Amino acid sequence: xxxxxxxxxxxxxxxxxxxxxxxxxxxxxxxxxxxxxxxxxxxxxxxxxxxxxxxxxxxxxxxxxxxxxxxxxxxxxxxxxxxxxxxxxxxxxxxxxxxxxxxxxxxxxxxxxxxxxxxxxxxxxxxxxxxxxxxxxxxxxxxxxxxxxxxxxxxxxxxxxxxxxxxxxxxxxxxxxxxxxxxxxxxxxxxxxxxxxxxxxxxxxxxxxxxxxxxxxxxxxxxxxxxxxxxxxxxxxxxxxxxxxxxxxxxxxxxxxxxxx
Amino acid sequence: xxxxxxxxxxxxxxxxxxxxxxxxxxxxxxxxxxxxxxxxxxxxxxxxxxxxxxxxxxxxxxxxxxxxxxxxxxxxxxxxxxxxxxxxxxxxxxxxxxxxxxxxxxxxxxxxxxxxxxxxxxxxxxxxxxxxxxxxxxxxxxxxxxxxxxxxxxxxxxxxxxxxxxxxxxxxxxxxxxxxxxxxxxxxxxxxxxxxxxxxxxxxxxxxxxxxxxxxxxxxxxxxxxxxxxxxxxxxxxxxxxxxxxxxxxxxxxxxxxxxxxxxxxxxxxxxxxxxx
Amino acid sequence: xxxxxxxxxxxxxxxxxxxxxxxxxxxxxxxxxxxxxxxxxxxxxxxxxxxxxxxxxxxxxxxxxxxxxxxxxxxxxxxxxxxxxxxxxxxxxxxxxxxxxxxxxxxxxxxxxxxxxxxxxxxxxxxxxxxxxxxxxxxxxxxxxxxxxxxxxxxxxxxxxxxxxxxxxxxxxxxxxxxxxxxxxxxxxxxxxxxxxxxxxxxxxxxxxxxxxxxxxxxxxxxxxxxxxxxxxxxxxxxxxxxxxxxxxxxxxxxxxxxxxxxxxxxxxxxxxxxxxxxx
Numbered sequence: 001x002x003x004x005x006x007x008x009x010x011x012x013x014x015x016x017x018x019x020x021x022x023x024x025x026x027x028x029x030x031x032x033x034x035x036x037x038x039x040x041x042x043x044x045x046x047x048x049x050x051x052x053x054x055x056x057x058x059x060x061x062x063x064x065x066x067x068x069x070x071x072x073x074x075x076x077x078x079x080x081x082x083x084x085x086x087x088x089x090x091x092x093x094x095x096x097x098x099x100x101x102x103x104x105x106x107x108x109x110x111x112x113x114x115x116x117x118x119x120x121x122x123x124x125x126x127x128x129x130x131x132x133x134x135x136x137x138x139x140x141x142x143x144x145x146x147x148x149x150x151x152x153x154x155x156x157x158x159x160x161x162x163x164x165x166x167x168x169x170x171x172x173x174x175x176x177x178x179x180x181x182x183x184x185x186x187x188x189x190x191x192x193x194x195x196x197x198x199x200x201x202x203x204x205x206x207x208x209x210x211x212x213x214x215x216x217x218x219x220x221x222x223x224x225x226x227x228x229x230x231x232x233x234x235x236x237x238x239x240x241x242x243x244x245x246x247x248x249x250x251x252x253x254x255x256x257x258x259x260x261x
Numbered sequence: 262x263x264x265x266x267x268x269x270x271x272x273x274x275x276x277x278x279x280x281x282x283x284x285x286x287x288x289x290x291x292x293x294x295x296x297x298x299x300x301x302x303x304x305x306x307x308x309x310x311x312x313x314x315x316x317x318x319x320x321x322x323x324x325x326x327x328x329x330x331x332x333x334x335x336x337x338x339x340x341x342x343x344x345x346x347x348x349x350x351x352x353x354x355x356x357x358x359x360x361x362x363x364x365x366x367x368x369x370x371x372x373x374x375x376x377x378x379x380x381x382x383x384x385x386x387x388x389x390x391x392x393x394x395x396x397x398x399x400x401x402x403x404x405x406x407x408x409x410x411x412x413x414x415x416x417x418x419x420x421x422x423x424x425x426x427x428x429x430x431x432x433x434x435x436x437x438x439x440x441x442x443x444x445x446x447x448x449x450x451x452x453x454x455x456x457x458x459x460x461x462x463x464x465x466x467x468x469x470x471x472x473x474x475x476x477x478x479x480x481x482x483x484x485x486x487x488x489x490x491x492x493x494x495x496x497x498x499x500x501x502x503x504x505x506x507x508x509x510x511x512x513x514x515x516x517x518x519x520x521x522x523x524x525x526x527x528x529x530x531x532x533x534x535x536x537x538x
Numbered sequence: 539x540x541x542x543x544x545x546x547x548x549x550x551x552x553x554x555x556x557x558x559x560x561x562x563x564x565x566x567x568x569x570x571x572x573x574x575x576x577x578x579x580x581x582x583x584x585x586x587x588x589x590x591x592x593x594x595x596x597x598x599x600x601x602x603x604x605x606x607x608x609x610x611x612x613x614x615x616x617x618x619x620x621x622x623x624x625x626x627x628x629x630x631x632x633x634x635x636x637x638x639x640x641x642x643x644x645x646x647x648x649x650x651x652x653x654x655x656x657x658x659x660x661x662x663x664x665x666x667x668x669x670x671x672x673x674x675x676x677x678x679x680x681x682x683x684x685x686x687x688x689x690x691x692x693x694x695x696x697x698x699x700x701x702x703x704x705x706x707x708x709x710x711x712x713x714x715x716x717x718x719x720x721x722x723x724x725x726x727x728x729x730x731x732x733x734x735x736x737x738x739x740x741x742x743x744x745x746x747x748x749x750x751x752x753x754x755x756x757x758x759x760x761x762x763x764x765x766x767x768x769x770x771x772x773x774x775x776x777x778x779x780x781x782x783x784x785x786x787x788x789x790x791x792x793x794x795x796x797x798x799x800x801x802x803x804x805x806x807x808x809x810x811x812x813x814x815x816x817x818x
Contacts, residue, residue, distance in 0.1 A: 048759045170781070171782030278649050503752070
């Protein structure tokens with residue numbers, strides 16, 4: 001019985017005409033929007049977007065579980081054997097509850113908070129309240145970028161709460177008055193406040209002008225040169241239409257396009 | 262002839278449960294054990310968890326699982342036994358018939374719904390009234406306590422009902438009150454079943470994943486108070502599985518191996534106690 | 539000064555304490571269900587049930603998740619029900635108390651206690667990776683089948699046990715073989731009990747999250763074959779609630795989930811009662 005199942009899968013997998021995209025939960029909401037638009041313009045093709053995480057996406061690409069992998073961090077070591085396509089840059093925003101009077105922190109202060117050396121908001125100009133830092137789980141692309149950009153080799157304290165997606169970090173910060181966390185800049189909404197780092201806020205203008213330095217790549221990953229439907233979709237993502245969708249959601253486009261109406 | 266074939270076929274089918282159990286243990290251990298040997302026990306039983314950099318300490322998660330389970334048992338057992346005794350000894354047939362299925366309904370509510378109630382009601386409540394982040398040992402214990410309550414009620418109720426009527430009648434005839442009868446006679450008589458129920462509830466609490474992830478905060482540090490955040494074995498697996506590769510993934514299966522061993526031991530103990538009845 | 543309380547007073551104190559604790563428990567249950575329904579019922583509409591999910595769940599309905607839940611659960615039942623009932627028949631009709639029965643019972647009991655995350659781990663490494671089924675309805679359904687198998691074995695076993703000996707003897711005396719007796723007499727008589735087990739299994743499968751999120755995936759697309767990845771209702775609710783995508787949609791999804799579970803439990807309860815009324 002098992003054998004028939006296995007054979008069934010093999011034949012089915014080849015016959016399928018859809019595209020499976022899997023990987024970074026940070027890239028997922030953005031690529032999903034592009035895919036939605038693409039499917040509307042090209043009825044008949046099905047694009048399935050999965051989460052799982054950057055590292056899982058890289059593995060899934062190697063194992064051919066998906067046609068396109070996504071990553072929100074740079075590839076390291078052996079992973080570089082994959083073909084990478086940069087589709088956008090994304091800012092990493094440090095967020096706090098809107099009621100928090102703190103608007104600006106230095107990189108050193110943020111590092112101090114996440115290493116556990118600074119534990120009270122009054123030490124960084126806020127109220128006399130315990131700081132509740134929220135980090136991402138081991139293996140997350142966003143955590144990888146945060147460690148690379150802000151922590152500079154120091155280890156994130158085990159005091160920090162741990163959540164496994166941008167959304168769940170955002171949800172905790174939005175409901176916890178003394179929390180601090182970091183998420184994709186494109187996902188910050190009105191329920192939390194992105195603070196300025198060394199005086200610069202992660203606004204779209206600052207991101208595009210590269211004033212805000214804490215950025216990371218959004219990558220599409222392939223095992224081989226794209227062809228057929230996969231190539232058509234990647235071309236669409238990199239076209240002005242696709243890039244406009246990404247930019248409209250707060251990302252920095254990889255391919256500059258004419259932003260006239 | 263037909264009967265013989267049917268018997269052989271059904272035998273194969275009947276062994277499927279034990280076979281899947283074997284298959285599950287094989288795959289979990291095959292993935293997890295090599296890392297335990299490779300990293301060494303002193304690495305595994307440390308509190309330093311950074312699996313992408315070669316530190317596989319799961320001690321804080323084991324402690325976390327124990328703390329949360331203990332808290333859940335305090336709540337689940339006290340309320341569970343109270344409900345059981347009330348239903349079985351202090352209420353009429355109609356009340357028993359209505360309330361028992363209602364309590365058992367608690368078991369059917371998906372664990373994510375419990376987790377959600379924890380987030381929207383209990384976490385803010387604990388944060389504003391007791392302090393700390395709200396995502397804490399206390400919050401997780403309360404929610405898990407409610408979740409394991411039906412398991413405890415349903416098994417201990419059955420064993421309390423199984424105590425012969427003559428025990429009660431004899432005790433009343435000697436002038437004992439209902440409460441004295443319950444404490445001195447019925448609970449000791451139904452002991453095995455009650456313990457089996459508690460152990461199975463304990464298994465549920467240790468194994469619960471999604472609700473705990475939502476409300477425990479998942480900090481890796483060993484909690485110093487019940488208001489601190491906590492990380493369990495199960496939540497580590499679910500939080501990181503999607504992202505893990507290589508040794509990191511193996512480390513999660515190592516967590517799974519420990520969890521599996523704990524659960525099987527608990528089950529064997531529970532089956533023993535149940536069998537004693 | 540020592541203060542002694544007489545057994546009567548003691549009884550009154552104990553009774554009051556037990557009553558209060560029971561009332562609290564019942565209140566918690568009604569509160570959970572009431573809270574979800576109060577916040578969600580207004581959001582549920584035919585449109586919500588039949589529309590596709592858009593914008594990661596911020597907008598649109600939950601049709602793909604309903605379909606996904608249906609497929610995954612159906613597959614799980616199709617696989618687990620025959621195996622579970624078969625096992626139960628073998629246990630009751632073909633084995634005597636002894637080693638074989640003990641080991642099969644032990645397997646079912648142990649499997650019953652295994653936490654769902656372990657099933658998730660197993661399904662992920664075995665179905666998704668080793669057998670290369672990927673995140674799919676197939677992987678999710680198979681994992682859930684393994685998970686609900688012990689429930690079905692146990693309930694069917696109980697149901698078959700309650701079929702009176704006399705029924706079987708009449709069938710034998712009329713010349714019926716063992717298999718015929720099982721198929722034509724034992725199983726039909728035990729049917730309500732067996733169905734209860736199957737329905738409880740369905741309930742467990744629908745409410746499950748940890749075991750399906752790593753095997754069926756979390757894609758929002760419409761599942762078109764057993765190899766499509768899908769996001770079940772429980773997983774969809776988990777993601778909506780946890781990531782704060784949309785609270786109204788989260789409440790609405792939870793409402794649908796709770797109503798299904800209540801319905802299933804109610805049907806199972808009614809079946810058990812009809813069943814019990816017939817034999818006691």
